[in-house]
Amino acid sequence: xxxxxxxxxxxxxxxxxxxxxxxxxxxxxxxxxxxxxxxxxxxxxxxxxxxxxxxxxxxxxxxxxxxxxxxxxxxxxxxxxxxxxxxxxxxxxxxxxxxxxxxxxxxxxxxxxxxxxxxxxxxxxxxxxxxxxxxxxxxxxxxxxxxxxxxxxxxxxxxxxxxxxxxxxxxxxxxxxxxxxxxxxxxxxxxxxxxxxxxxxxxxxxxxxxxxxxxxxxxxxxxxxxxxxxx
Amino acid sequence: xxxxxxxxxxxxxxxxxxxxxxxxxxxxxxxxxxxxxxxxxxxxxxxxxxxxxxxxxxxxxxxxxxxxxxxxxxxxxxxxxxxxxxxxxxxxx
Numbered sequence: 476x477x478x479x480x481x482x483x484x485x486x487x488x489x490x491x492x493x494x495x496x497x498x499x500x501x502x503x504x505x506x507x508x509x510x511x512x513x514x515x516x517x518x519x520x521x522x523x524x525x526x527x528x529x530x531x532x533x534x535x536x537x538x539x540x541x542x543x544x545x546x547x548x549x550x551x552x553x554x555x556x557x558x559x560x561x562x563x564x565x566x567x568x569x570x571x572x573x574x575x576x577x578x579x580x581x582x583x584x585x586x587x588x589x590x591x592x593x594x595x596x597x598x599x600x601x602x603x604x605x606x607x608x609x610x611x612x613x614x615x616x617x618x619x620x621x622x623x624x625x626x627x628x629x630x631x632x633x634x635x636x637x638x639x640x641x642x643x644x645x646x647x648x649x650x651x652x653x654x655x656x657x658x659x660x661x662x663x664x665x666x667x668x669x670x671x672x673x674x675x676x677x678x679x680x681x682x683x684x685x686x687x688x689x690x691x692x693x694x695x696x697x698x699x700x701x702x703x704x705x706x
Numbered sequence: 707x708x709x710x711x712x713x714x715x716x717x718x719x720x721x722x723x724x725x726x727x728x729x730x731x732x733x734x735x736x737x738x739x740x741x742x743x744x745x746x747x748x749x750x751x752x753x754x755x756x757x758x759x760x761x762x763x764x765x766x767x768x769x770x771x772x773x774x775x776x777x778x779x780x781x782x783x784x785x786x787x788x789x790x791x792x793x794x795x796x797x798x799x
Binding site: 676679 | 755756759762763766767769770773774776777780781784785
């Protein structure tokens with residue numbers, strides 16, 4: 476029984492291993508990048524447009540709206556990072572209908588890498604929006620005693636983000652593998668459908684949590700938008 | 707019972723208990739959360755987008771405790787470090 480696609484090794488030369496996680500990650504990246512490039516090659520701004528362009532516009536606008544609803548007023552700025560996370564995770568979950576495919580998010584290394592991206596991106600966006608001093612000061616709010624707890628929460632939420640995604644994707648793959656050995660015909664299909672749903676929900680949750688963290692880090696108490704009681 | 711048997715028994719029993727008890731509390735919590743969300747959805751259908759989004763995020767937070775328990779029991783069954791250690795010791799003898 477495999478715990479993760481790390482253990483499927485396609486090719487090995489000394490220290491370098493080419494396991495299923497790397498292969499499928501690059502495959503997904505290739506499909507997403509080339510697909511996006513092909514679709515955006517001939518963009519039209521008229522009323523007549525290709526159906527793939529329509530699809531991409533729907534996706535981009537929907538993600539933009541979600542980001543805006545969480546509280547980031549300039550969704551375009553964060554669209555690149557957050558939408559990439561969501562599209563990669565959703566694609567990784569969606570492709571499980573292809574036989575022989577193992578979701579790369581079922582490996583702890585992938586999810587930790589993605590969570591580390593969020594861990595790095597949150598302070599970067601925060602500093603960019605509020606300046607270094609203001610951002611660092613937010614760790615010591617409301618009082619100085621909260622400083623260690625704020626730092627611990629920063630680390631623990633990264634851990635939670637990665638283990639949550641890993642646990643969900645791994646459990647989906649493992650339940651299907653176990654069911655295939657017990658009731659091989661109909662029942663695994665039902666669980667696969669459930670796995671698709673879980674995968675999409677987890678992709679959504681990962682992206683929305685990253686958005687919430689960024690929104691919390693970049694929240695500027697601007698004098699225009701809020702009334703006078705901001706001190 | 708030799709060492710291997712003790713480790714195997716302890717791992718299997720602990721894995722079952724971990725998942726069994728670890729999913730109980732999150733299940734209760736999620737049930738309460740969903741029930742409350744449904745009530746507020748019925749009262750305020752206009753706010754459904756916000757309620758649904760908050761519900762999903764909250765459910766993910768609650769669910770992650772159950773997932774932790776599941777991961778721990780999976781590690782105990784499929785990638786048990788103590789078991790591997792015992793096998794390595796026997797092989798080294």
